[in-house]
Amino acid sequence: AQSVTQPDIHITVSEGASLELRCNYSYGATPYLFWYVQSPGQGLQLLLKYFSGDTLVQGIKGFEAEFKRSQSSFNLRKPSVHWSDAAEYFCAVGASGGSNYKLTFGKGTLLTVNP
Amino acid sequence: ETGVTQSPTHLIKTRGQQVTLRCSSQSGHNTVSWYQQALGQGPQFIFQYYREEENGRGNFPPRFSGLQFPNYSSELNVNALELDDSALYLCASSLVAGYNEQFFGPGTRLTVL
Numbered sequence: 600a601q602s603v604t605q606p607d608i609h610i611t612v613s614e615g616a617s618l619e620l621r622c623n624y625s626y627g628a629t630p631y632l633f634w635y636v637q638s639p640g641q642g643l644q645l646l647l648k649y650f651s652g653d654t655l656v657q658g659i660k661g662f663e664a665e666f667k668r669s670q671s672s673f674n675l676r677k678p679s680v681h682w683s684d685a686a687e688y689f690c691a692v693g694a695s696g697g698s699n700y701k702l703t704f705g706k707g708t709l710l711t712v713n714p
Numbered sequence: 715e716t717g718v719t720q721s722p723t724h725l726i727k728t729r730g731q732q733v734t735l736r737c738s739s740q741s742g743h744n745t746v747s748w749y750q751q752a753l754g755q756g757p758q759f760i761f762q763y764y765r766e767e768e769n770g771r772g773n774f775p776p777r778f779s780g781l782q783f784p785n786y787s788s789e790l791n792v793n794a795l796e797l798d799d800s801a802l803y804l805c806a807s808s809l810v811a812g813y814n815e816q817f818f819g820p821g822t823r824l825t826v827l
Binding site: 635642643645648702706 | 718745747749754755756757758759762769770772804806808815816817818819820821823
């Protein structure tokens with residue numbers, strides 16, 4: 600069974616500082632990996648995805664993530680955080696085979712940005 | 715291109731009642747998935763519909779049921795509501811032929827009293 604762990608429940612950074620949100624996954628084959636962002640009371644917006652190929656993927660809003668198979672990780676990074684990045688971030692893993700395309704999410708990391 | 719839409723936005727029900735939530739998929743998408751997001755948690759997969767058939771189900775009891783219509787829109791029905799059913803219900807649409815990239819709607823906030 601697939602699973603996702605986001606070790607940090609809450610992270611606070613200052614505006615302009617760099618950011619790294621951690622994500623570890625468990626899946627028996629090559630996974631499909633996603634990062635979503637959720638603003639309060641809203642749905643989920645896809646930031647970026649990894650399916651195959653280059654292990655460093657670029658997303659929207661200046662985010663990037665690196666797939667490291669040896670560490671079963673897919674950490675999200677941003678070099679300089681903006682106040683508007685304050686939100687909850689979810690890492691998710693999807694099955695790479697079969698007919699059931701469900702996503703399994705971590706519990707999320709809440710990002711607070713200080714001015 | 716129209717994104718995923720859901721209705722209603724908010725809903726208040728009492729324990730034991732039944733509720734129907736609705737979702738319209740993104741243009742061109744033929745697969746709809748439903749997720750439950752309890753407060754402070756990540757979304758949990760309820761089930762997925764493809765071509766009007768259930769295409770996988772998470773660990774939810776049978777009182778959670780769904781439908782998909784020929785235009786690919788979908789309904790989530792919950793019978794015999796319990797207090798723990800209070801959550802944000804998210805609908806997501808996708809192309810099965812793709813790499814299961816799912817596009818989410820804004821959700822329906824259900825409160826059970």
